[in-house]
Amino acid sequence: MDYNLFGNSGLNISKYALGTIPFSGTKGFEKVSDMDQETANYMVDYALDQGINQFDTANLYAKGDAEIVLGKAIRNKRHDMVISSKTGFPLTDNPNDVGATRINIESSIDATLERLGTDYIDLYYVHCWDGQVPVNETVQVMNDLIKKGKIRYWGVSNYSGWALAKTHTLAVENNMMPPIAQQIYYTPESREAEYELLPAGKELGIANSIWSPLGEGLLRVK
Numbered sequence: 001m002d003y004n005l006f007g008n009s010g011l012n013i014s015k016y017a018l019g020t021i022p023f024s025g026t027k028g029f030e031k032v033s034d035m036d037q038e039t040a041n042y043m044v045d046y047a048l049d050q051g052i053n054q055f056d057t058a059n060l061y062a063k064g065d066a067e068i069v070l071g072k073a074i075r076n077k078r079h080d081m082v083i084s085s086k087t088g089f090p091l092t093d094n095p096n097d098v099g100a101t102r103i104n105i106e107s108s109i110d111a112t113l114e115r116l117g118t119d120y121i122d123l124y125y126v127h128c129w130d131g132q133v134p135v136n137e138t139v140q141v142m143n144d145l146i147k148k149g150k151i152r153y154w155g156v157s158n159y160s161g162w163a164l165a166k167t168h169t170l171a172v173e174n175n176m177m178p179p180i181a182q183q184i185y186y187t188p189e190s191r192e193a194e195y196e197l198l199p200a201g202k203e204l205g206i207a208n209s210i211w212s213p214l215g216e217g218l219l220r221v222k
Helices: 037-049 061-074 102-116 135-148 161-173 197-204
Strands: 003-005 012-014 017-019 054-056 082-087 121-126 151-157 181-185 207-211
Touching: 017 037, 037 061, 061 082, 061 102, 082 102, 102 121, 102 135, 121 135, 121 181, 135 151, 135 161, 151 161, 151 207, 161 197, 181 197, 197 207
Parallel strands: 017 054, 054 082, 082 121, 121 151, 151 181, 181 207
Antiparallel strands: 003 012
C-alpha cells in the first residue's frame, strides 16, 4: 500500500479509503445498502489487513447510524485508523442544526464522537459550502476544536474553487490552521474538478480526497 502525507500536514494516509455510506442503511439510506455490524467489522478488518488506514464517514449517512456502526467496528484498532467525518447537511428541522456555524459544528462533533465511541477524530470536514455564515466563524471554530483535542485536522467538502481559496487564505492570514484537504467528486465521466479544484488544491497545498470515484456505482465492473 502506498502512503502519502495529506496536504500540507504530517498526517500519513493510505492511497485508498473505506467509505461508510453502506454501513447501516437506515433512515432514508435503505436503497444504498443495509450492511449489518458483522459485515462492517469484516470490511474494517479486511481494509486494515490490506494496509488501508483511511476510514471516512459523516453524520449525514443514515443520520448518524453509519457512525455508530463504524464506532462498534473500531474495537481495539483505533490507533491504526485515520477516521474522518463531516457535518453541514440538515438532519433535523432545527434551523441551528445545519451549516458551517459554530453552534452546529460544536454540537455535531460532540454527537459524532459519542456515536463513534472515540475521544477524537483525525479529520473533520465541513460537508458543504455555507454562503450565509462568515468564513472566519467556520475557520475559528475548527481551530478551537483542534485546541480542545476533539479533532486533529480539518477540511472542506463539495466547495467551489473560489470558496476553497477564500477559506484557506482567511485562515493563513489570521495565523490559524487552514483546511488540509478537500473532498471532491471526480470520476472518469465527471472531470470538472480538473478546471479549478485540483489546480487550486495543488497551489494551496490542500490534499484531494475523491468520493465515489466509480460514479456511485455507474462505472463498476459487471
